[in-house]
Amino acid sequence: MTAADLQDAGASLLRAGEGTPDVGFGVYIHWPFCKAKCPYCDFNSHVRHGGVDQEDFAATLAADIATMAERTPGRHVTSIFFGGGTPSLMAPATVETVLAAVSDGWSVAGDAEVTLEANPTSVEAANFIAYRAAGVNRVSVGVQSLDDRALKFLGRQHTAAEALEAVAAARKAFERVSFDLIYARPGHTPEAWQDELNRALDLGPDHISAYQLTIEPETPFFELHRRGALVVPDDDRAADLYGLTHDLCAAAGLAAYEVSNYARPGSESRHNLLYWRYGEYAGIGPGAHSRLVEGGVRVAIDAIRSPEMWRSAVAEGRGGHCNARPLSRAECGDEMLLMGLRLAEGVSLPRLEETGGHAPAQIDIDALVDLGLLRHDRANARISATSKGRLVLNSVIAAL
Ligand SMILES: C[S@@+](CC[C@H](N)C(=O)[O-])C[C@H]1O[C@@H](n2cnc3c(N)ncnc32)[C@H](O)[C@@H]1O
Ligand code: SF4
Known part of the structure:
Protein backbone atom coordinates (compact mmCIF):
# COMPACT_ATOMS: atom_id res chain seq x y z
CA MET A 1 0.00 0.00 0.00
CA TRP A 276 -9.93 20.36 12.90
CA ARG A 277 -13.58 19.52 12.17
CA TYR A 278 -14.49 22.84 13.73
CA GLY A 279 -16.44 21.45 16.66
CA GLU A 280 -17.27 23.14 19.94
CA TYR A 281 -14.85 23.03 22.88
CA ALA A 282 -14.31 24.57 26.29
CA GLY A 283 -10.78 25.60 27.28
CA ILE A 284 -10.00 25.67 31.00
CA GLY A 285 -6.87 27.07 32.65
CA PRO A 286 -4.40 29.90 31.93
CA GLY A 287 -4.30 30.94 28.28
CA ALA A 288 -6.75 28.25 27.13
CA HIS A 289 -8.97 29.02 24.13
CA SER A 290 -12.63 28.06 23.70
CA ARG A 291 -14.98 28.03 20.75
CA LEU A 292 -18.62 27.94 21.81
CA VAL A 293 -21.86 28.40 19.93
CA GLU A 294 -24.06 30.79 21.93
CA GLY A 295 -27.45 31.87 20.58
CA GLY A 296 -26.47 30.54 17.17
CA VAL A 297 -23.27 32.63 17.10
CA ARG A 298 -19.79 31.15 17.41
CA VAL A 299 -17.81 32.88 20.13
CA ALA A 300 -14.01 32.82 20.57
CA ILE A 301 -13.02 32.99 24.23
CA ASP A 302 -9.48 33.42 25.60
CA ALA A 303 -8.35 32.89 29.18
CA ILE A 304 -5.88 35.09 31.07
CA ARG A 305 -2.37 33.80 30.25
CA SER A 306 -0.51 34.46 33.51
CA PRO A 307 -1.13 31.53 35.91
CA GLU A 308 -1.14 33.84 38.94
CA MET A 309 -3.48 36.44 37.42
CA TRP A 310 -5.76 33.70 36.12
CA ARG A 311 -5.85 32.12 39.59
CA SER A 312 -6.75 35.42 41.29
CA ALA A 313 -9.48 36.17 38.75
CA VAL A 314 -11.11 32.77 39.26
CA ALA A 315 -10.72 32.91 43.06
CA GLU A 316 -12.33 36.37 43.16
CA GLY A 317 -15.28 35.08 41.13
CA ARG A 318 -14.42 37.15 38.03
CA GLY A 319 -13.83 34.02 35.93
CA GLY A 320 -10.61 33.11 34.17
CA HIS A 321 -11.55 34.59 30.80
CA CYS A 322 -10.26 37.88 29.53
CA ASN A 323 -11.79 38.12 26.12
CA ALA A 324 -14.96 36.84 24.42
CA ARG A 325 -15.51 37.81 20.80
CA PRO A 326 -18.40 36.78 18.55
CA LEU A 327 -17.04 35.65 15.18
CA SER A 328 -18.57 36.84 11.92
CA ARG A 329 -19.72 34.18 9.46
CA ALA A 330 -16.80 35.04 7.18
CA GLU A 331 -14.34 34.52 10.05
CA CYS A 332 -15.98 31.18 10.86
CA GLY A 333 -15.67 30.10 7.22
CA ASP A 334 -11.98 31.06 7.18
CA GLU A 335 -11.32 29.18 10.42
CA MET A 336 -13.17 26.10 9.20
CA LEU A 337 -11.15 26.08 5.98
CA LEU A 338 -7.89 26.66 7.84
CA MET A 339 -8.58 23.74 10.17
CA GLY A 340 -10.29 21.39 7.72
CA LEU A 341 -7.68 21.55 4.98
CA ARG A 342 -5.14 20.21 7.46
CA LEU A 343 -7.08 16.94 7.39
CA ALA A 344 -6.78 14.24 4.72
CA GLU A 345 -10.60 14.07 4.71
CA GLY A 346 -10.74 17.80 3.91
CA VAL A 347 -13.81 20.00 4.26
CA SER A 348 -17.44 19.51 3.33
CA LEU A 349 -18.46 22.31 0.92
CA PRO A 350 -22.12 22.45 2.09
CA ARG A 351 -20.95 22.69 5.72
CA LEU A 352 -18.46 25.39 4.77
CA GLU A 353 -21.20 27.35 3.04
CA GLU A 354 -23.57 26.93 5.98
CA THR A 355 -20.91 28.08 8.46
CA GLY A 356 -19.18 30.78 6.46
CA GLY A 357 -22.08 32.12 4.39
CA HIS A 358 -20.51 31.18 1.07
CA ALA A 359 -18.40 28.42 -0.45
CA PRO A 360 -15.12 29.08 -2.30
CA ALA A 361 -15.65 30.06 -5.95
CA GLN A 362 -15.65 27.12 -8.38
CA ILE A 363 -13.11 28.90 -10.55
CA ASP A 364 -10.62 29.07 -7.65
CA ILE A 365 -11.19 25.41 -6.76
CA ASP A 366 -10.63 24.39 -10.39
CA ALA A 367 -7.44 26.46 -10.63
CA LEU A 368 -5.98 24.80 -7.53
CA VAL A 369 -7.04 21.35 -8.79
CA ASP A 370 -5.26 22.08 -12.09
CA LEU A 371 -2.12 23.01 -10.15
CA GLY A 372 -2.27 19.67 -8.33
CA LEU A 373 -2.72 21.38 -4.96
CA LEU A 374 -6.36 20.53 -4.27
CA ARG A 375 -8.64 17.53 -4.70
CA HIS A 376 -12.35 18.05 -5.39
CA ASP A 377 -14.53 15.07 -4.56
CA ARG A 378 -17.66 16.08 -6.44
CA ALA A 379 -19.70 13.03 -5.37
CA ASN A 380 -19.30 13.89 -1.68
CA ALA A 381 -18.99 17.67 -2.19
CA ARG A 382 -15.67 17.92 -0.38
CA ILE A 383 -12.33 19.56 -1.02
CA SER A 384 -9.00 18.41 0.40
CA ALA A 385 -5.38 19.40 -0.06
CA THR A 386 -3.10 17.02 -1.97
CA SER A 387 0.29 16.10 -0.45
CA LYS A 388 1.78 18.85 -2.65
CA GLY A 389 -0.91 21.28 -1.51
CA ARG A 390 -0.24 20.57 2.15
CA LEU A 391 3.33 21.78 1.69
CA VAL A 392 1.96 25.21 0.71
CA LEU A 393 -1.26 25.12 2.71
CA ASN A 394 -1.25 28.82 3.58
CA SER A 395 -1.12 29.78 -0.11
CA VAL A 396 -3.95 27.32 -0.91
CA ILE A 397 -6.11 28.81 1.82
CA ALA A 398 -5.32 32.35 0.69
CA ALA A 399 -6.28 31.45 -2.89
CA LEU A 400 -9.64 30.11 -1.70
C1 LIG B 1 3.56 22.23 24.00
S1 LIG B 1 4.22 20.67 23.89
C2 LIG B 1 3.48 19.91 25.29
C3 LIG B 1 4.00 18.54 25.58
C4 LIG B 1 5.11 18.40 26.55
N1 LIG B 1 5.32 19.51 27.38
C5 LIG B 1 6.40 18.10 25.84
O1 LIG B 1 7.17 19.03 25.64
O2 LIG B 1 6.61 16.95 25.50
C6 LIG B 1 3.39 19.90 22.54
C7 LIG B 1 4.28 19.50 21.40
O3 LIG B 1 4.51 20.58 20.56
C8 LIG B 1 5.69 20.36 19.83
N2 LIG B 1 6.36 21.65 19.67
C9 LIG B 1 6.36 22.68 20.53
N3 LIG B 1 7.07 23.72 20.02
C10 LIG B 1 7.51 23.34 18.80
C11 LIG B 1 8.30 23.96 17.77
N4 LIG B 1 8.77 25.20 17.92
N5 LIG B 1 8.57 23.26 16.65
C12 LIG B 1 8.09 22.00 16.50
N6 LIG B 1 7.35 21.37 17.43
C13 LIG B 1 7.07 22.02 18.56
C14 LIG B 1 6.50 19.32 20.58
O4 LIG B 1 6.64 18.17 19.82
C15 LIG B 1 5.66 19.04 21.80
O5 LIG B 1 5.64 17.70 22.13
S1 SF4 C 1 8.70 24.24 27.37
FE1 SF4 C 1 7.33 22.82 28.35
S2 SF4 C 1 5.54 22.78 26.99
FE2 SF4 C 1 7.19 23.63 25.81
S3 SF4 C 1 8.04 21.85 24.75
FE3 SF4 C 1 9.26 22.18 26.65
S4 SF4 C 1 8.33 20.84 28.16
FE4 SF4 C 1 6.84 21.03 26.45
Whole structure:
Protein backbone atom coordinates (compact mmCIF):
# COMPACT_ATOMS: atom_id res chain seq x y z
CA MET A 1 0.00 0.00 0.00
CA THR A 2 1.44 3.43 -0.89
CA ALA A 3 1.27 6.53 1.31
CA ALA A 4 -1.44 7.92 -0.98
CA ASP A 5 -3.55 4.74 -0.67
CA LEU A 6 -3.32 4.79 3.08
CA GLN A 7 -4.14 8.47 3.17
CA ASP A 8 -7.21 7.80 1.08
CA ALA A 9 -8.18 4.84 3.28
CA GLY A 10 -7.92 7.10 6.34
CA ALA A 11 -9.90 9.79 4.58
CA SER A 12 -12.81 7.54 3.62
CA LEU A 13 -12.93 6.04 7.08
CA LEU A 14 -13.11 9.46 8.66
CA ARG A 15 -15.57 10.74 6.13
CA ALA A 16 -18.22 8.53 7.68
CA GLY A 17 -18.09 10.62 10.87
CA GLU A 18 -17.90 13.99 9.13
CA GLY A 19 -20.52 15.99 7.34
CA THR A 20 -22.61 15.86 10.50
CA PRO A 21 -22.45 19.18 12.34
CA ASP A 22 -22.40 17.35 15.68
CA VAL A 23 -18.75 16.39 15.95
CA GLY A 24 -18.78 16.19 19.74
CA PHE A 25 -17.91 18.54 22.59
CA GLY A 26 -14.37 18.65 23.97
CA VAL A 27 -12.88 19.97 27.20
CA TYR A 28 -9.26 21.17 27.12
CA ILE A 29 -7.43 21.60 30.44
CA HIS A 30 -4.20 23.64 30.39
CA TRP A 31 -1.46 22.88 32.93
CA PRO A 32 0.90 25.83 32.44
CA PHE A 33 4.02 24.63 34.25
CA CYS A 34 7.22 22.92 33.08
CA LYS A 35 10.44 21.82 34.77
CA ALA A 36 12.47 23.91 32.32
CA LYS A 37 11.62 25.99 29.28
CA CYS A 38 12.69 24.42 25.97
CA PRO A 39 14.40 27.02 23.74
CA TYR A 40 12.07 26.40 20.75
CA CYS A 41 8.76 26.50 22.63
CA ASP A 42 6.33 29.45 22.64
CA PHE A 43 3.47 27.68 24.41
CA ASN A 44 2.03 29.26 27.56
CA SER A 45 4.36 27.41 29.90
CA HIS A 46 6.19 28.68 32.96
CA VAL A 47 8.85 27.45 35.35
CA ARG A 48 8.07 27.97 39.04
CA HIS A 49 11.12 27.03 41.09
CA GLY A 50 9.20 27.46 44.33
CA GLY A 51 6.80 24.69 43.27
CA VAL A 52 3.08 24.80 42.59
CA ASP A 53 0.35 24.42 45.20
CA GLN A 54 -1.40 21.49 43.54
CA GLU A 55 -4.44 21.44 45.80
CA ASP A 56 -5.06 25.12 45.28
CA PHE A 57 -4.55 24.87 41.51
CA ALA A 58 -6.83 21.82 41.30
CA ALA A 59 -9.56 23.67 43.20
CA THR A 60 -9.17 26.70 40.92
CA LEU A 61 -9.41 24.55 37.77
CA ALA A 62 -12.52 22.88 39.26
CA ALA A 63 -14.10 26.30 39.97
CA ASP A 64 -13.39 27.45 36.40
CA ILE A 65 -14.89 24.22 35.04
CA ALA A 66 -18.07 24.83 37.08
CA THR A 67 -18.40 28.36 35.65
CA MET A 68 -17.84 27.11 32.09
CA ALA A 69 -20.35 24.27 32.59
CA GLU A 70 -23.00 26.79 33.70
CA ARG A 71 -22.32 28.72 30.51
CA THR A 72 -22.68 25.62 28.31
CA PRO A 73 -25.64 23.61 29.64
CA GLY A 74 -26.72 20.39 27.94
CA ARG A 75 -23.40 19.62 26.26
CA HIS A 76 -22.25 15.99 26.17
CA VAL A 77 -18.48 15.68 26.60
CA THR A 78 -16.87 13.28 24.12
CA SER A 79 -13.19 14.07 24.78
CA ILE A 80 -11.00 15.62 27.46
CA PHE A 81 -7.41 16.71 26.84
CA PHE A 82 -4.81 17.67 29.46
CA GLY A 83 -2.27 19.80 27.58
CA GLY A 84 0.48 22.16 28.53
CA GLY A 85 2.96 22.99 29.66
CA THR A 86 3.64 19.64 31.20
CA PRO A 87 0.47 17.98 32.52
CA SER A 88 2.52 14.97 33.66
CA LEU A 89 3.71 17.26 36.48
CA MET A 90 0.13 17.18 37.83
CA ALA A 91 -0.32 15.03 40.90
CA PRO A 92 -2.69 12.15 40.10
CA ALA A 93 -5.04 13.60 42.76
CA THR A 94 -5.14 16.87 40.78
CA VAL A 95 -6.14 14.98 37.62
CA GLU A 96 -8.81 13.18 39.64
CA THR A 97 -10.22 16.46 41.00
CA VAL A 98 -10.38 17.95 37.50
CA LEU A 99 -12.10 14.89 36.01
CA ALA A 100 -14.61 14.84 38.86
CA ALA A 101 -15.38 18.52 38.18
CA VAL A 102 -15.92 17.78 34.47
CA SER A 103 -18.34 14.95 35.39
CA ASP A 104 -20.15 17.25 37.84
CA GLY A 105 -20.51 19.96 35.21
CA TRP A 106 -21.54 18.02 32.13
CA SER A 107 -22.64 14.55 31.10
CA VAL A 108 -19.59 12.62 29.88
CA ALA A 109 -19.73 9.86 27.26
CA GLY A 110 -18.91 6.42 28.66
CA ASP A 111 -16.26 6.00 25.96
CA ALA A 112 -14.90 9.55 26.18
CA GLU A 113 -11.26 9.86 25.11
CA VAL A 114 -9.20 11.28 28.00
CA THR A 115 -5.66 12.21 26.89
CA LEU A 116 -2.77 13.54 28.94
CA GLU A 117 0.48 14.94 27.50
CA ALA A 118 3.46 13.47 29.32
CA ASN A 119 7.14 14.34 29.31
CA PRO A 120 9.27 11.20 29.38
CA THR A 121 11.31 11.58 32.54
CA SER A 122 11.35 8.59 34.85
CA VAL A 123 9.63 10.55 37.63
CA GLU A 124 6.71 11.37 35.40
CA ALA A 125 6.42 7.86 33.93
CA ALA A 126 6.11 6.57 37.50
CA ASN A 127 2.68 8.24 37.68
CA PHE A 128 1.19 6.53 34.62
CA ILE A 129 -0.65 3.79 36.53
CA ALA A 130 -2.13 6.37 38.90
CA TYR A 131 -3.29 8.54 35.95
CA ARG A 132 -4.96 5.48 34.46
CA ALA A 133 -6.74 4.86 37.77
CA ALA A 134 -7.85 8.52 37.79
CA GLY A 135 -9.56 8.05 34.40
CA VAL A 136 -6.96 8.96 31.76
CA ASN A 137 -7.13 6.43 28.89
CA ARG A 138 -4.62 7.82 26.38
CA VAL A 139 -1.19 9.46 26.71
CA SER A 140 0.84 11.48 24.29
CA VAL A 141 4.52 11.20 25.21
CA GLY A 142 6.88 14.05 24.27
CA VAL A 143 9.74 11.88 22.96
CA GLN A 144 10.87 14.56 20.43
CA SER A 145 13.98 12.62 19.34
CA LEU A 146 15.78 9.32 19.84
CA ASP A 147 19.17 11.00 19.51
CA ASP A 148 20.76 12.22 22.75
CA ARG A 149 22.65 15.03 21.04
CA ALA A 150 19.45 16.31 19.47
CA LEU A 151 17.64 16.09 22.81
CA LYS A 152 20.36 18.18 24.39
CA PHE A 153 20.16 20.72 21.58
CA LEU A 154 16.37 20.90 22.09
CA GLY A 155 16.94 21.58 25.80
CA ARG A 156 15.05 18.46 26.85
CA GLN A 157 15.28 17.10 30.38
CA HIS A 158 15.43 13.44 29.34
CA THR A 159 17.61 11.05 27.34
CA ALA A 160 16.57 8.80 24.46
CA ALA A 161 16.80 5.77 26.78
CA GLU A 162 14.42 7.43 29.24
CA ALA A 163 12.04 8.24 26.40
CA LEU A 164 12.00 4.59 25.33
CA GLU A 165 11.38 3.51 28.91
CA ALA A 166 8.54 6.01 29.25
CA VAL A 167 6.88 4.73 26.06
CA ALA A 168 7.17 1.16 27.36
CA ALA A 169 5.68 2.20 30.72
CA ALA A 170 2.90 4.05 28.91
CA ARG A 171 2.04 0.99 26.84
CA LYS A 172 1.72 -1.06 30.02
CA ALA A 173 -0.64 1.47 31.58
CA PHE A 174 -2.77 2.64 28.61
CA GLU A 175 -4.51 1.07 25.63
CA ARG A 176 -3.74 4.13 23.51
CA VAL A 177 -0.26 5.69 23.33
CA SER A 178 0.98 8.37 20.98
CA PHE A 179 4.28 10.19 20.89
CA ASP A 180 5.63 13.45 19.49
CA LEU A 181 8.79 13.83 17.43
CA ILE A 182 10.48 16.99 16.15
CA TYR A 183 12.38 16.68 12.86
CA ALA A 184 13.95 19.04 10.29
CA ARG A 185 16.41 20.06 12.97
CA PRO A 186 19.67 21.83 11.99
CA GLY A 187 21.79 19.50 9.83
CA HIS A 188 19.09 16.80 9.89
CA THR A 189 19.78 14.46 6.94
CA PRO A 190 17.21 12.13 5.35
CA GLU A 191 19.45 9.17 6.34
CA ALA A 192 19.53 10.20 10.02
CA TRP A 193 15.77 10.89 10.09
CA GLN A 194 15.00 7.60 8.36
CA ASP A 195 17.00 5.72 10.98
CA GLU A 196 15.45 7.64 13.88
CA LEU A 197 11.86 7.44 12.64
CA ASN A 198 12.19 3.73 11.84
CA ARG A 199 13.42 3.07 15.38
CA ALA A 200 10.44 5.03 16.70
CA LEU A 201 8.00 3.13 14.44
CA ASP A 202 9.53 -0.18 15.59
CA LEU A 203 7.95 0.59 18.96
CA GLY A 204 4.60 -0.14 17.27
CA PRO A 205 2.71 3.08 18.05
CA ASP A 206 -0.89 3.46 16.85
CA HIS A 207 -0.43 7.23 16.57
CA ILE A 208 2.44 9.67 16.23
CA SER A 209 2.74 13.44 15.79
CA ALA A 210 5.83 14.45 13.80
CA TYR A 211 6.44 18.20 13.72
CA GLN A 212 9.03 20.08 11.71
CA LEU A 213 11.09 22.31 14.00
CA THR A 214 9.46 25.74 13.80
CA ILE A 215 11.35 28.88 14.76
CA GLU A 216 8.86 30.78 16.90
CA PRO A 217 9.22 34.51 17.63
CA GLU A 218 10.41 35.49 21.10
CA THR A 219 12.11 32.17 21.79
CA PRO A 220 15.87 31.70 22.33
CA PHE A 221 15.98 29.75 19.03
CA PHE A 222 14.51 32.75 17.22
CA GLU A 223 17.38 34.95 18.34
CA LEU A 224 19.99 32.32 17.38
CA HIS A 225 18.30 31.87 14.01
CA ARG A 226 18.21 35.64 13.42
CA ARG A 227 21.95 35.84 14.08
CA GLY A 228 22.61 32.95 11.70
CA ALA A 229 23.86 30.72 14.52
CA LEU A 230 21.02 28.25 14.01
CA VAL A 231 20.19 27.16 10.46
CA VAL A 232 17.20 24.94 9.74
CA PRO A 233 16.90 22.81 6.57
CA ASP A 234 15.78 24.79 3.49
CA ASP A 235 12.34 24.24 1.93
CA ASP A 236 13.52 21.55 -0.48
CA ARG A 237 15.25 19.56 2.24
CA ALA A 238 12.24 20.02 4.56
CA ALA A 239 9.92 18.77 1.79
CA ASP A 240 12.14 15.69 1.34
CA LEU A 241 12.01 14.98 5.07
CA TYR A 242 8.22 15.46 5.05
CA GLY A 243 7.81 13.02 2.14
CA LEU A 244 10.04 10.52 3.91
CA THR A 245 7.91 10.85 7.05
CA HIS A 246 4.76 10.03 5.03
CA ASP A 247 6.33 7.03 3.34
CA LEU A 248 7.85 5.49 6.48
CA CYS A 249 4.66 6.01 8.48
CA ALA A 250 2.58 4.53 5.65
CA ALA A 251 4.86 1.50 5.51
CA ALA A 252 4.26 1.05 9.25
CA GLY A 253 0.48 1.24 8.74
CA LEU A 254 0.01 4.81 10.01
CA ALA A 255 -2.01 7.03 7.65
CA ALA A 256 -1.34 10.77 7.42
CA TYR A 257 -4.77 11.92 8.58
CA GLU A 258 -3.53 15.46 9.31
CA VAL A 259 -0.52 17.54 8.25
CA SER A 260 1.65 16.36 11.19
CA ASN A 261 -0.39 13.45 12.56
CA TYR A 262 -0.29 9.78 11.59
CA ALA A 263 -2.51 7.01 12.90
CA ARG A 264 -3.61 3.48 12.38
CA PRO A 265 -7.18 3.84 11.01
CA GLY A 266 -9.47 4.20 14.03
CA SER A 267 -6.70 5.46 16.35
CA GLU A 268 -6.88 9.15 15.36
CA SER A 269 -6.92 11.65 18.22
CA ARG A 270 -10.65 12.26 18.64
CA HIS A 271 -10.04 15.44 20.60
CA ASN A 272 -7.81 17.00 17.96
CA LEU A 273 -10.20 15.88 15.21
CA LEU A 274 -12.84 17.92 16.96
CA TYR A 275 -10.70 21.08 16.54
CA TRP A 276 -9.93 20.36 12.90
CA ARG A 277 -13.58 19.52 12.17
CA TYR A 278 -14.49 22.84 13.73
CA GLY A 279 -16.44 21.45 16.66
CA GLU A 280 -17.27 23.14 19.94
CA TYR A 281 -14.85 23.03 22.88
CA ALA A 282 -14.31 24.57 26.29
CA GLY A 283 -10.78 25.60 27.28
CA ILE A 284 -10.00 25.67 31.00
CA GLY A 285 -6.87 27.07 32.65
CA PRO A 286 -4.40 29.90 31.93
CA GLY A 287 -4.30 30.94 28.28
CA ALA A 288 -6.75 28.25 27.13
CA HIS A 289 -8.97 29.02 24.13
CA SER A 290 -12.63 28.06 23.70
CA ARG A 291 -14.98 28.03 20.75
CA LEU A 292 -18.62 27.94 21.81
CA VAL A 293 -21.86 28.40 19.93
CA GLU A 294 -24.06 30.79 21.93
CA GLY A 295 -27.45 31.87 20.58
CA GLY A 296 -26.47 30.54 17.17
CA VAL A 297 -23.27 32.63 17.10
CA ARG A 298 -19.79 31.15 17.41
CA VAL A 299 -17.81 32.88 20.13
CA ALA A 300 -14.01 32.82 20.57
CA ILE A 301 -13.02 32.99 24.23
CA ASP A 302 -9.48 33.42 25.60
CA ALA A 303 -8.35 32.89 29.18
CA ILE A 304 -5.88 35.09 31.07
CA ARG A 305 -2.37 33.80 30.25
CA SER A 306 -0.51 34.46 33.51
CA PRO A 307 -1.13 31.53 35.91
CA GLU A 308 -1.14 33.84 38.94
CA MET A 309 -3.48 36.44 37.42
CA TRP A 310 -5.76 33.70 36.12
CA ARG A 311 -5.85 32.12 39.59
CA SER A 312 -6.75 35.42 41.29
CA ALA A 313 -9.48 36.17 38.75
CA VAL A 314 -11.11 32.77 39.26
CA ALA A 315 -10.72 32.91 43.06
CA GLU A 316 -12.33 36.37 43.16
CA GLY A 317 -15.28 35.08 41.13
CA ARG A 318 -14.42 37.15 38.03
CA GLY A 319 -13.83 34.02 35.93
CA GLY A 320 -10.61 33.11 34.17
CA HIS A 321 -11.55 34.59 30.80
CA CYS A 322 -10.26 37.88 29.53
CA ASN A 323 -11.79 38.12 26.12
CA ALA A 324 -14.96 36.84 24.42
CA ARG A 325 -15.51 37.81 20.80
CA PRO A 326 -18.40 36.78 18.55
CA LEU A 327 -17.04 35.65 15.18
CA SER A 328 -18.57 36.84 11.92
CA ARG A 329 -19.72 34.18 9.46
CA ALA A 330 -16.80 35.04 7.18
CA GLU A 331 -14.34 34.52 10.05
CA CYS A 332 -15.98 31.18 10.86
CA GLY A 333 -15.67 30.10 7.22
CA ASP A 334 -11.98 31.06 7.18
CA GLU A 335 -11.32 29.18 10.42
CA MET A 336 -13.17 26.10 9.20
CA LEU A 337 -11.15 26.08 5.98
CA LEU A 338 -7.89 26.66 7.84
CA MET A 339 -8.58 23.74 10.17
CA GLY A 340 -10.29 21.39 7.72
CA LEU A 341 -7.68 21.55 4.98
CA ARG A 342 -5.14 20.21 7.46
CA LEU A 343 -7.08 16.94 7.39
CA ALA A 344 -6.78 14.24 4.72
CA GLU A 345 -10.60 14.07 4.71
CA GLY A 346 -10.74 17.80 3.91
CA VAL A 347 -13.81 20.00 4.26
CA SER A 348 -17.44 19.51 3.33
CA LEU A 349 -18.46 22.31 0.92
CA PRO A 350 -22.12 22.45 2.09
CA ARG A 351 -20.95 22.69 5.72
CA LEU A 352 -18.46 25.39 4.77
CA GLU A 353 -21.20 27.35 3.04
CA GLU A 354 -23.57 26.93 5.98
CA THR A 355 -20.91 28.08 8.46
CA GLY A 356 -19.18 30.78 6.46
CA GLY A 357 -22.08 32.12 4.39
CA HIS A 358 -20.51 31.18 1.07
CA ALA A 359 -18.40 28.42 -0.45
CA PRO A 360 -15.12 29.08 -2.30
CA ALA A 361 -15.65 30.06 -5.95
CA GLN A 362 -15.65 27.12 -8.38
CA ILE A 363 -13.11 28.90 -10.55
CA ASP A 364 -10.62 29.07 -7.65
CA ILE A 365 -11.19 25.41 -6.76
CA ASP A 366 -10.63 24.39 -10.39
CA ALA A 367 -7.44 26.46 -10.63
CA LEU A 368 -5.98 24.80 -7.53
CA VAL A 369 -7.04 21.35 -8.79
CA ASP A 370 -5.26 22.08 -12.09
CA LEU A 371 -2.12 23.01 -10.15
CA GLY A 372 -2.27 19.67 -8.33
CA LEU A 373 -2.72 21.38 -4.96
CA LEU A 374 -6.36 20.53 -4.27
CA ARG A 375 -8.64 17.53 -4.70
CA HIS A 376 -12.35 18.05 -5.39
CA ASP A 377 -14.53 15.07 -4.56
CA ARG A 378 -17.66 16.08 -6.44
CA ALA A 379 -19.70 13.03 -5.37
CA ASN A 380 -19.30 13.89 -1.68
CA ALA A 381 -18.99 17.67 -2.19
CA ARG A 382 -15.67 17.92 -0.38
CA ILE A 383 -12.33 19.56 -1.02
CA SER A 384 -9.00 18.41 0.40
CA ALA A 385 -5.38 19.40 -0.06
CA THR A 386 -3.10 17.02 -1.97
CA SER A 387 0.29 16.10 -0.45
CA LYS A 388 1.78 18.85 -2.65
CA GLY A 389 -0.91 21.28 -1.51
CA ARG A 390 -0.24 20.57 2.15
CA LEU A 391 3.33 21.78 1.69
CA VAL A 392 1.96 25.21 0.71
CA LEU A 393 -1.26 25.12 2.71
CA ASN A 394 -1.25 28.82 3.58
CA SER A 395 -1.12 29.78 -0.11
CA VAL A 396 -3.95 27.32 -0.91
CA ILE A 397 -6.11 28.81 1.82
CA ALA A 398 -5.32 32.35 0.69
CA ALA A 399 -6.28 31.45 -2.89
CA LEU A 400 -9.64 30.11 -1.70
C1 LIG B 1 3.56 22.23 24.00
S1 LIG B 1 4.22 20.67 23.89
C2 LIG B 1 3.48 19.91 25.29
C3 LIG B 1 4.00 18.54 25.58
C4 LIG B 1 5.11 18.40 26.55
N1 LIG B 1 5.32 19.51 27.38
C5 LIG B 1 6.40 18.10 25.84
O1 LIG B 1 7.17 19.03 25.64
O2 LIG B 1 6.61 16.95 25.50
C6 LIG B 1 3.39 19.90 22.54
C7 LIG B 1 4.28 19.50 21.40
O3 LIG B 1 4.51 20.58 20.56
C8 LIG B 1 5.69 20.36 19.83
N2 LIG B 1 6.36 21.65 19.67
C9 LIG B 1 6.36 22.68 20.53
N3 LIG B 1 7.07 23.72 20.02
C10 LIG B 1 7.51 23.34 18.80
C11 LIG B 1 8.30 23.96 17.77
N4 LIG B 1 8.77 25.20 17.92
N5 LIG B 1 8.57 23.26 16.65
C12 LIG B 1 8.09 22.00 16.50
N6 LIG B 1 7.35 21.37 17.43
C13 LIG B 1 7.07 22.02 18.56
C14 LIG B 1 6.50 19.32 20.58
O4 LIG B 1 6.64 18.17 19.82
C15 LIG B 1 5.66 19.04 21.80
O5 LIG B 1 5.64 17.70 22.13
S1 SF4 C 1 8.04 21.85 24.75
FE1 SF4 C 1 6.84 21.03 26.45
S2 SF4 C 1 8.33 20.84 28.16
FE2 SF4 C 1 9.26 22.18 26.65
S3 SF4 C 1 8.70 24.24 27.37
FE3 SF4 C 1 7.19 23.63 25.81
S4 SF4 C 1 5.54 22.78 26.99
FE4 SF4 C 1 7.33 22.82 28.35
